[in-house]
Amino acid sequence: MAQDLEGGRDPQASADVDLSHEKDLALLYESLTTDAELDADNIQGVLETNGIESVIQRGWGYPNLGVRVFVAHDDLERARSFIAEALAAGPAAAAEAESASESETPQ
Numbered sequence: 001m002a003q004d005l006e007g008g009r010d011p012q013a014s015a016d017v018d019l020s021h022e023k024d025l026a027l028l029y030e031s032l033t034t035d036a037e038l039d040a041d042n043i044q045g046v047l048e049t050n051g052i053e054s055v056i057q058r059g060w061g062y063p064n065l066g067v068r069v070f071v072a073h074d075d076l077e078r079a080r081s082f083i084a085e086a087l088a089a090g091p092a093a094a095a096e097a098e099s100a101s102e103s104e105t106p107q
Contacts, residue, residue, distance in 0.1 A: 028083070036066060055071075
């Protein structure tokens, strides 16, 4: 929380923080497999492409802790839908999308 120089609290700072339960995180993906980190990165890429923020929790150095991907509760159903679409489209669609994004010229 922001403070002024005299050590008091800034009354405006608390108004900027959204403490509602809608911002709580929901578990979208969890795995202990050897390719779980790659899967989590791919999931995060699909979500970011579709405007959904996510958090990856990794057990760095401790693979037995696995990998988890979290999204806001509000985004959980949309995130599941986008992941299902990506899985149904398969690797060919991912390669096509990557190729299309590389051929786009920045303006």
